[in-house]
Amino acid sequence: GSYRIAVLPGDGIGNEVTRGAIEILKTIETRFGHQFAFEFGLIGGAAIDQKGTPLPDETLAICRESDAVLLGAVGGPKWDRNPAHLRPEKGLLQIRKEMNLFANLRPVKFYDSLTDSSPLKKEVIQGVDLLIVRELTGGLYFGKPSGRIVENGEEKAVDTLLYKKEEIQRIVKTAFELARKRKKKVTSVDKANVLESSRMWREITEEIAQDFPDVTLEHMLVDNAAMQLIRSPQQFDVIVTENMFGDILSDEASMLTGSLGMLPSASLSASGPSLYEPVHGSAPDIAGQNKANPIAAILSAAMMLRLSFGLAKEADAVEKAVQQVLAAGLRTADIAQKGHRAVSTEEMVNEIKAV
């Protein structure tokens, strides 16, 4: 088939890792006889520097005309002191909202060869294979009012955790559909003992569960989930939760297996092209040094092949190539054992291509 891919490298190592992912996609293109057209757009700090805004209209237009978006990473100390509307992250929040990217999927998988890199004991993380499904366009991130007020001479700040019924329905439904293709268990995380929005979340989740009798549903309070993720992460299959809880828990989960540099993510759209990006950030400290681990970006491209283009065989091929290269002992600096040589970004990409 023929597919248009919008590429937004962003900042820092976003550049080198998307370059790596593109090389892998080109290999797939040739090997499987597809046509991928890459169109580049600016986002984040790079866009602020060149266009004066973190998400230029041209970028949004390129994305909207694409079949899927590949994003690198945004941010860096250069823009940290900017006012809110001129910060790289603002571009990320805007693209989520503009493109209706309501479902953020973050798989976390145990790699036997990486147990040294994990802060957790091997017996705790062995066999971990979980998927966090985070609601991405609602809740505290976008609710109004959000601002400062002065009332009776008292200064206050307010943010609003708002969810519409349909927003909860679609994310929970997505989680159940994904669980059906996995270990058939959904853990819905909320704070129903305190929040009204969580009580509605729980009710709707119970309703949706009726349509998935083959999937087990369990509710877990967010504070307990933060504990259980460390204590016995093997118990989880699919975790579904609202935006802010998902932000916190998915970053926590990304630490479990010591493979942050290898974790991909997908942000599915309710209405158009979806977006794929590595979980890691822009890592300004190693940017441009040919040191970054390209695997997260490459696995994000594999998710794109599978979820946006329906190219399962091709996605499998990429994932297997990554596995093989790891099994052969190749490591970038972030996952290298003490005393072992780390390969460069380019070497890693070339080896994966060569499989």
Added chain:
Amino acid sequence: GSYRIAVLPGDGIGNEVTRGAIEILKTIETRFGHQFAFEFGLIGGAAIDQKGTPLPDETLAICRESDAVLLGAVGGPKWDRNPAHLRPEKGLLQIRKEMNLFANLRPVKFYDSLTDSSPLKKEVIQGVDLLIVRELTGGLYFGKPSGRIVENGEEKAVDTLLYKKEEIQRIVKTAFELARKRKKKVTSVDKANVLESSRMWREITEEIAQDFPDVTLEHMLVDNAAMQLIRSPQQFDVIVTENMFGDILSDEASMLTGSLGMLPSASLSASGPSLYEPVHGSAPDIAGQNKANPIAAILSAAMMLRLSFGLAKEADAVEKAVQQVLAAGLRTADIAQKGHRAVSTEEMVNEIKAV
């Protein structure tokens, strides 16, 4: 001196662990020549069963007339399906608000003898000695509006994250004062790249920091904090954060050292007596079996001696007794190594008394 202590055992193992703590307090009373008067009150499920409300007025009256409150734990499956206002946790939320318990202090400390119980590797947790200072009477827990709305035929649920300037000032000030007596570092956790309330939090924290030139202030985003707590918890001294973030991070942190059954907490009041309680819950599965670890409740009593009564020597004595008993190898079931005999709640209490 002479002190009135309100005791609210609550539910489940709350009963046996507060009983243990009282025994230790009585030993201190005799040994150091103080007078402790204990007054008992109902809270949580026990209060619902006997008085039809999770926080009866009598209980609140007893607490208000006391010099400090010792709480066990609340909750259990029996009340899980109750409507919100008849749930045990509601009693906890109410007592926090009514008694102005604005600062929840949760120390997490590495115990060399417990490294087997931790899911984290020894080198990661070695030397951990951190204190979470959680704001406890504001934010999403108490902000209005909080409820369901129907707008243009759409069903919505809303909660409100609201902070007054003074609420942030007093909790941050408390954190700095505590850091001054420790390793002189404050990590303020927020989500300033997304939330207005966090941006105000950050500003106020910068202001307060001016008055503490001897203390280092660092800001950390909540998602990053959730990662750093697992990746390198040794970096932290005092962590200060708002109510919901604090709920999540403190439970996460309680898993680090494998000592959940030993973690105490204090909830300081802005206007009256403070409250002390173990971090663990009511553990209905082992309630009444003389198996629960009383150390968290005992160390909570030690915090009471130190923080509410200014009895530092006495608090030290309790803490040292606990250390000694652990060093001697005594373990309740929750912290016992495989193959080692676990002692009962009573045995543990007796041994600590005997030191």
